[in-house]
Amino acid sequence: MWESVKEFASEFFVTGDPLIYGADVSIVLSMIAIVSVLTYFKKWGWLWREWLTTVDHKKIGIMYILASVLMLFRGGVDALLMRAQLVMPEMQFLSGDHYNQIFTTHGVIMILFMAMPLMFGLFNVIVPLQLGARDVAFPFLNALSFWLFFSGAMLFNLSFVIGGSPDAGWLAYPPYSELAFNPGPGQDFYIWGIQISGIGSLMTGINFIVTILKVRAPGLTLMKMPMFSWSVLSSCIAIVFAFPILTVTLALLFIDRYLGGHFFTLDGGGNPMMYINLIWMWGHPEVYIIVLPAFGIFSEIVATFSRKKLFGYKSMVFAMIIISVLSFLVWAHHFFTMGSGADVNAFFAVTTMLIAIPTGVKVFNWLFTMFRGKITFETPMLWTVGIIPNFVIGGMTGVLLSVAPADFQYHNSYFLVAHFHQVIIAGVVFGFFAGLYYWWPKIFGFMLNERIGRWAFWLWNIGFYLCFMPQYALGLMGMTRRLYTYGWDKGWFEMNLVSTIGAVIMGAAFLVQIWDIAHSIKHMKKDTTGDPWNARTLEWSIPSPAPFYNFAVMPQVTSQDDWHERKLRIEQGLEKPAKVELEPIHMPKNSGIPIVMSMFWFFVGFGLIFDWLWMAVPGFIGVLACMVAHSFNYDTDYYITVEEIKRTEAEAGRVIT
Amino acid sequence: MANVNAGHHDHHPDQEELRTFAFWIYLMTDVILFATLFATYIVLQGSTDGGPGPKDLFQMNGIYASTFILLTSSFTSGLAILAMNKGNRLALMNWLAVTIFLGASFLFLEINEFMHLVSEGATISTSAFLTAFYTLVGTHGLHVTLGIGWMIIVIMQIAKRGITPVTKRKVNIISLFWHFLDIVWIFVFTIVYVMGVN
Ligand code: HEM
Numbered sequence: 001m002w003e004s005v006k007e008f009a010s011e012f013f014v015t016g017d018p019l020i021y022g023a024d025v026s027i028v029l030s031m032i033a034i035v036s037v038l039t040y041f042k043k044w045g046w047l048w049r050e051w052l053t054t055v056d057h058k059k060i061g062i063m064y065i066l067a068s069v070l071m072l073f074r075g076g077v078d079a080l081l082m083r084a085q086l087v088m089p090e091m092q093f094l095s096g097d098h099y100n101q102i103f104t105t106h107g108v109i110m111i112l113f114m115a116m117p118l119m120f121g122l123f124n125v126i127v128p129l130q131l132g133a134r135d136v137a138f139p140f141l142n143a144l145s146f147w148l149f150f151s152g153a154m155l156f157n158l159s160f161v162i163g164g165s166p167d168a169g170w171l172a173y174p175p176y177s178e179l180a181f182n183p184g185p186g187q188d189f190y191i192w193g194i195q196i197s198g199i200g201s202l203m204t205g206i207n208f209i210v211t212i213l214k215v216r217a218p219g220l221t222l223m224k225m226p227m228f229s230w231s232v233l234s235s236c237i238a239i240v241f242a243f244p245i246l247t248v249t250l251a252l253l254f255i256d257r258y259l260g261g262h263f264f265t266l267d268g269g270g271n272p273m274m275y276i277n278l279i280w281m282w283g284h285p286e287v288y289i290i291v292l293p294a295f296g297i298f299s300e301i302v303a304t305f306s307r308k309k310l311f312g313y314k315s316m317v318f319a320m321i322i323i324s325v326l327s328f329l330v331w332a333h334h335f336f337t338m339g340s341g342a343d344v345n346a347f348f349a350v351t352t353m354l355i356a357i358p359t360g361v362k363v364f365n366w367l368f369t370m371f372r373g374k375i376t377f378e379t380p381m382l383w384t385v386g387i388i389p390n391f392v393i394g395g396m397t398g399v400l401l402s403v404a405p406a407d408f409q410y411h412n413s414y415f416l417v418a419h420f421h422q423v424i425i426a427g428v429v430f431g432f433f434a435g436l437y438y439w440w441p442k443i444f445g446f447m448l449n450e451r452i453g454r455w456a457f458w459l460w461n462i463g464f465y466l467c468f469m470p471q472y473a474l475g476l477m478g479m480t481r482r483l484y485t486y487g488w489d490k491g492w493f494e495m496n497l498v499s500t501i502g503a504v505i506m507g508a509a510f511l512v513q514i515w516d517i518a519h520s521i522k523h524m525k526k527d528t529t530g531d532p533w534n535a536r537t538l539e540w541s542i543p544s545p546a547p548f549y550n551f552a553v554m555p556q557v558t559s560q561d562d563w564h565e566r567k568l569r570i571e572q573g574l575e576k577p578a579k580v581e582l583e584p585i586h587m588p589k590n591s592g593i594p595i596v597m598s599m600f601w602f603f604v605g606f607g608l609i610f611d612w613l614w615m616a617v618p619g620f621i622g623v624l625a626c627m628v629a630h631s632f633n634y635d636t637d638y639y640i641t642v643e644e645i646k647r648t649e650a651e652a653g654r655v656i657t
Numbered sequence: 658m659a660n661v662n663a664g665h666h667d668h669h670p671d672q673e674e675l676r677t678f679a680f681w682i683y684l685m686t687d688v689i690l691f692a693t694l695f696a697t698y699i700v701l702q703g704s705t706d707g708g709p710g711p712k713d714l715f716q717m718n719g720i721y722a723s724t725f726i727l728l729t730s731s732f733t734s735g736l737a738i739l740a741m742n743k744g745n746r747l748a749l750m751n752w753l754a755v756t757i758f759l760g761a762s763f764l765f766l767e768i769n770e771f772m773h774l775v776s777e778g779a780t781i782s783t784s785a786f787l788t789a790f791y792t793l794v795g796t797h798g799l800h801v802t803l804g805i806g807w808m809i810i811v812i813m814q815i816a817k818r819g820i821t822p823v824t825k826r827k828v829n830i831i832s833l834f835w836h837f838l839d840i841v842w843i844f845v846f847t848i849v850y851v852m853g854v855n
């Protein structure tokens with residue numbers, strides 16, 4: 001008996017690596033710490049009522065942001081481990097197998113469990129406020145999306161200590177990701193972690209499309225809508241078209257692995273290249289899904305801190321729509337070397353180059369917005385200005401890669417690695433950072449320290465250039481991606497050393513940001529105005545943090561940048577703060593179903609990963625039961641009274657007569 | 658100041674309309690899901706790996722029967738909507754029940770077909786063609802199964818609450834879903850079966 005328990009445990013838990021034992025210990029310790037703190041301060045009920053069952057878009061957004069910062073930490077540690085291994089030739093720090101696992105989890109976590117939730121966090125916190133809405137169209141579905149993301153992310157991260165991590169790269173190309181070559185549970189963790197959270201992303205996409213198209217304040221026509229909301233709309237349209245492809249692709253891989261199918265196997269007539277087509281039909285749109293909202297953020301910030309209306313509003317909108325359409329027509333540029341023939345490659349090379357045009361339009365619009373503006377460089381603007389040269393380099397190296405014959409040289413080299421980090425870190429992540437700095441006071445109600453924020457900005461940027469510029473050169477010198485060691489004879493040592501130093505600086509920059517937050521909490525500087533940047537859009541017209549019902553009175557929108565115009569009118573005495581009549585507000589009730597249902601999904605995933613039907617089947621029944629329970633529940637909303645609105649507004653320093 | 662919003666007292670957009678709209682978007686995602694499956698099927702159709710192909714396996718009589726049954730069920734779900742719009746709760750429930758019965762018969766025939774194929778040695782792991790076949794047709798079958806379960810739940814709610822704006826929207830949506838499955842089946846019928854045996 002004891003023997004079989006021991007044998008099971010040695011296969012179930014990942015053993016043999018001191019790094020992982022260290023992680024085990026710290027996971028257990030932090031779990032104990034969390035549980036005891038919650039119990040000691042009797043906070044379980046509060047946690048459940050205020051957070052775990054909430055359907056408030058702002059709280060859901062905060063949970064997304066928190067989770068993504070944790071994932072940024074985990075993915076960042078992975079990155080530092082890889083850079084440590086590569087710091088000099090013939091390093092003996094990580095084994096080849098371990099290295100494979102780390103770049104795989106790094107890629108998946110950074111794109112799917114860091115960039116995506118950070119983006120969804122910003123969608124959630126800001127979009128309803130920009131639209132002058134009380135919430136998203138479907139608050140319950142919104143909570144469900146979050147918890148699905150969360151349980152998918154937890155499932156994926158569990159592979160680190162239980163069962164073993166996936167090691168087939170962030171897109172899990174077959175045949176290596178097939179059962180024959182990759183029998184362990186790691187690859188199944190990959191499939192189910194992404195599948196479960198992917199369903200959540202798909203639902204978020206639907207939710208925000210409906211919200212933006214149907215739940216706007218009276219008078220806020222589409223062509224008056226703030227650019228961030230436009231970027232969210234275009235990103236969500238791409239989500240809705242791209243994510244079903246991912247769902248199918250992962251399901252097919254699972255069928256191969258679990259039911260002995262032959263979609264992508266080498267035998268039985270399978271076609272591994274089909275997987276690569278399918279995954280990139282999702283994968284390329286995915287990179288635009290995450291970068292479009294960053295474009296939206298820049299547009300908001302540039303206008304606010306240049307004290308000018310955004311230049312070329314219409315062309316921005318069209319550029320975004322064109323990008324989200326074109327992003328579906330370029331996927332084969334990820335495998336020009338597959339041998340599809342000259343005509344196919346030529347088509348995809350041209351579509352890829354075409355995307356650079358609308359992207360360029362956007363960059364010029366930002367520059368023209370700044371032109372003759374009264375620019376000030378608070379942290380959000382600093383990030384935005386810093387990103388422009390970054391993104392220009394990223395875009396230009398992208399165009400270089402899109403030249404199909406030349407790509408035979410660049411493909412799978414460090415040149416490519418440098419390119420996509422340039423667009424993803426210096427475009428997407430920095431863009432989301434800019435958004436976080438910008439909307440921080442609105443989300444949390446206090447200001448971040450500007451001086452520490454500047455330090456973080458410079459450290460991130462210097463670290464970034466040090467880390468990735470040498471990688472372009474290394475790629476041209478023949479260093480290929482996913483390589484875990486190299487010899488002294490290659491001449492790659494110095495550049496790799498510099499690159500690792502850059503990575504460490506970025507790690508330090510992350511810590512500075514955490515310090516910034518801690519420092520600002522300690523020296524709490526509340527945002528009492530609700531509009532600390534003197535900004536232009538509706539979210540700044542209400543107190544910070546926004547009251548749970550957002551707008552005490554529905555705003556009447558008459559123009560683009562409505563809040564800015566309203567401030568001007570009040571200043572000129574054309575509009576007096578109107579006497580308003582409050583009405584009871586219709587609100588959705590909290591619900592425990594999303595978190596419970598996502599827990600059941602977790603069991604489904606975990607059970608299928610280990611082939612434990614005794615866990616997967618009840619899990620699935622639980623999922624169905626939750627759906628039925630929700631369908632039968634007609635008691636989903638309530639009204640807040642006028643007195644309560646008055647009280648809440650007064651607490652936020654606004655007197656309503 | 659006059660209340661500018663006097664027209665609609667509650668600023669909440671009509672929830673039932675929002676849900677119907679969202680469902681259309683969901684259907685679009687399902688279209689893409691099936692489109693992807695059709696694409697993989699078409700790619701792998703000829704990859705029989707020396708095993709049996711469509712011509713050796715498909716028996717069209719059963720397929721004609723199940724096609725006829727599913728098309729009829731789409732019609733009866735339409736009759737349910739008509740009954741609902743006339744406010745006839747009993748007829749609504751009855752037509753939904755008939756639809757469920759036809760859907761279940763369709764499923765029965767499909768499972769039968771699959772069991773027959775398996776007994777002939779044509780399983781999901783025989784060849785890429787069969788993997789793609791079972792996945793595509795099975796996904797449609799899974800949708801039908803879910804649709805049936807969902808319809809049962811809707812009937813129970815109508816029985817309890819009658820025809821309200823909420824149950825009305827639910828019936829509209831499920832019947833939309835049902836017609837959608839019908840359309841997908843027409844593609845399965847044409848691309849997989851008819852073009853397979855010809
Ligand atoms: C002007 C815009 C862009 C162009 C022309 C472009 C072009 C390309 C090309 C041709 C490749 C394939 C290189 C190869 O495998 O040899 C590539 C890879 C990649 N790009 Fe871009 N790109 C652009 C923007 C972006 C953006 C905005 C993102 C993300 C936010 C992005 C993320 C990626 C990623 C993740 C890869 C590598 C994936 C892999 O092979 O693992 N790209 N890009």
Ligand SMILES: [Cu+2]
Nearest residue numbers: 284330331334
């Ligand atoms: Cu691409």
